[in-house]
Structure formats: structure tokens, C-alpha cells
Amino acid sequence: MFRPAINIAELRARARRRLPRLVFDYLDGAAEDELTLHDNRAQFAAWRFCPRMLCDVAERTLSTRWWDRPLAAPLAIAPVGLAGVFWPQADVAVARAARAAGVPYILSTASNSSIETIAREAGGDLWFQLYVINRSIADGLVERAERAGYRTLVLTVDVALGGKRERDLVNGFTQPFKLTPRVLADMIRRPHWLSQNWRGAPPLANLVTIEAPDAESQAALVARRMDASYDWSALQRLRDMWPHRLVVKGLLHPDDVHQAFSLGVDGVVLSNHGGRQLDGAVSALEVLPEISRLRPDNLVLIDGGVRRGADILKAVALGADGVLVGRAVQYGVAAEGETGARRALDILTDEMDRSMALAGVAHISQASPELMRRAAPTAS
Ligand SMILES: Cc1cc2nc3c(=O)[nH]c(=O)nc-3n(C[C@H](O)[C@H](O)[C@H](O)COP(=O)(O)O)c2cc1C
Helix, strand or coil: CCCCCCCHHHHHHHHHHHCCHHHHHHHHCCCCCCHHHHHHHHHHHCEEECCCCCCCCCCCECCEEECCEEECCCEEECCCCCHHHCCCCHHHHHHHHHHHHCCCEEECCCCCCCHHHHHHHCCCCEEEEECCCCHHHHHHHHHHHHHCCCCEEEEECCCCCCCCCHHHHHHCCCCCCCCCHHHHHHHHCCHHHHHHHCCCCCCCHHHECCCCECHHHHHHHHCCCCCCCCCHHHHHHHHHHCCCEEEEEEECCHHHHHHHHHCCCCEEEECCHHHCCCCCCCCHHHHHHHHHCCCCCCEEEEECCCCCHHHHHHHHHCCCCEEEECHHHHHHHHHHHHHHHHHHHHHHHHHHHHHHHHHCCCEHHHCCHHHEEECCCCCC
């Protein structure tokens, strides 16, 4: 019998065995020397629990509220573009897994299923992530998201240019695939994937008009050629135009967080984009204590490097309202489709529950910095 994966590392290994190398590297890789990618994990490892004992932890709750909305656990699915290349209809599969787990799903602008398809086929607490390729396309996407019932908009602001992702450059990762002999040889070694995905991902569904795909915008989105002139006044305009919850993703500097909240945004995601943009950027977890000391009234989420349930507990203890989970769930869908995405969410919530019990935390709202210590440097 096929045993369910025990942890996220195992789902990653299974994804690696199923995907051609160029697809796995697109998912797994990051910018330049991948310093920030590795640091995202190292920062979690640098915090240790100083657990409390003899607390009654017989009944535990992971559930929380973001604004007035209840969630089963303090996490949401991070927006991930081109997921259709991991598994057919991966966006729908992950959105359904999120709904089943009672957590929000954030649909990327660069998704392979459209805003409307996800609303119809998955439902749940849907958020839409906006990339601004140009202002008129962005306005159109925002209108569609509102019409389809999305009530939280996430503006990603850390992509003035695409990061230099060297694994993708070496492998020749493009969309649609350019079938060079090397790419073909890579794919032929992965027959299960090939039988389902040989065409690559379907078009970027949000940029397909009734007449035809908008090829130019699709190419800009794949290359992450965004509107690099987007600034605080443009954010103010978006704030004035969007009547529901607005979250800004990709901030790291405390002054930027302060400015975003003073413009009236409802939440921020401290993020370095999973190490895929500015290599050498700090990790969200590193700046979190500094930002939570400002005691913002609004939502503060972090992402980057969440691979264990204990990471979520650490983030909350250090002042975050919760986390976004990127690769951890995508490894699941890439390995086993919707079953794998559900498995990833089960693993994370089960580990989080166990860590809470062992740390003496019955309710997630009781997690506080008092529980955490910096790991002592190990003797070399
Ligand atoms: C394959 C891949 C594609 C991504 N696409 C997007 C995207 O379209 N929009 C966005 O805001 N962030 C995107 N991100 C960044 C994630 O939303 C998130 O910030 C990051 O993955 C968190 O780090 P983690 O993967 O270590 O959890 C992408 C990340 C990956 C791995």
C-alpha cells in the first residue's frame, strides 16, 4: 500500500521524483545564490521553544480570526503562478484542499485557472493576488475579482523586475515549453508527468480574453515584467477603488509597513517572495519582532520557509497573526494532486497541534514571545 507522506520533506522528494527537472527547479529554486531561500529556513531553526509544563493542554484549538473571519488554523495558501505545470488544474485542486481545511486560498494573477473558474469550482474564502503588469489590465482584474465574489485583494509589491532565477536560466524554463533535445530528454524521464502535462501549463487564464489569449501580457507576466513605476500614490488609488479588504504582500522594512497601514490597508504580508526576488533580502521572521513591537492594529502575516507546523507556532509566538504557505502545499499537489495538497495541510496542522501540546499552549492566542529563545550558537 502507498503510505501517506510523513512530512513536507517527503512530499518534496516525491514531487522531485515525478516532475522533470526544469519543472521541479521552477518550484524549488530561487534567485542567484539562493542565500535568502536558505536563510528563510535558518531563521526558523534559530528560534527555540522554552516550553511550559503542567498546563492543561487536553483540549487545544488552532482556530483563530483574521479580522472578523474565522479560520481553522492561522494559515493561508500563498499565491503561486504557473501551478498548472505541476499537475493538471492544480489551482482548483489546491483551492479545494484549502476549503476542506477551512483556510483561505490566494489565487495568483499568473494562475492557470481563471478568477471565475476558481470561484465556481472551489469556492471557500477566496483572495485574489494582483500583479500590476499595467494599470488598465490591473483595473480589469480587480473588477472581475469583485464580481466573482473575492473579498480580499492582495497586492504583490516586490516584483519591480523579475528576480534572477539561475536554475530556470540554465534549464531553459519557458512557457510554453521550448522543446529542445535537452528539455525533451528531461521530460521523457518522467512518464507519469509527461502523460498528463506534456503541453506544459495551459495559458495564464486570467489574461485570456473572449477573442484570444493576450499573448503580450502573458509573456510579460511569465517574465515578471511589471509596472516598475508603481508607487505609494498608485497604492492609494487602489485603496480608494477597492471597497473590501486590501493586503500588501512583499514588504520587509518597518517604515514601509507603517506607511502601508497609514494609507488604510487592512493587512501586510512580510515576505521576500520565497527568496525568488532580491537575493540577500532579510527573512520575514527576522524583521517580525521589530514590526510586532509597533503593535499594529491590522493583520500581520509572514511567509517564506514554512515547512513544519512548529514554524507556524513560532511565527505566531513572535507576533504574526499567521503565515502563508507556498512551496509546502505545492510539493503536495506536484506529488499527488489534490490528495497531496490535502496531505500537506494535514501534516502542517497536525504538527502544529502536537507542538502546541508539547509547548504548553492550549489555544493559539496564548502563544507569546515569552515562549521563545534564540538558539545558542553551536561550537564549531
Ligand atoms: C513556484 C512559485 C510561484 C510563485 N508565484 C507567485 C505569484 O504568482 N504571486 C506572488 O505574489 N507570489 C508568488 N510566489 C511567492 C509565494 O507567494 C510566497 O511568497 C513564497 O512561496 C513563500 O515561501 P515558501 O515557498 O518558502 O513558503 C511564488 C512562489 C513559488 C515557489
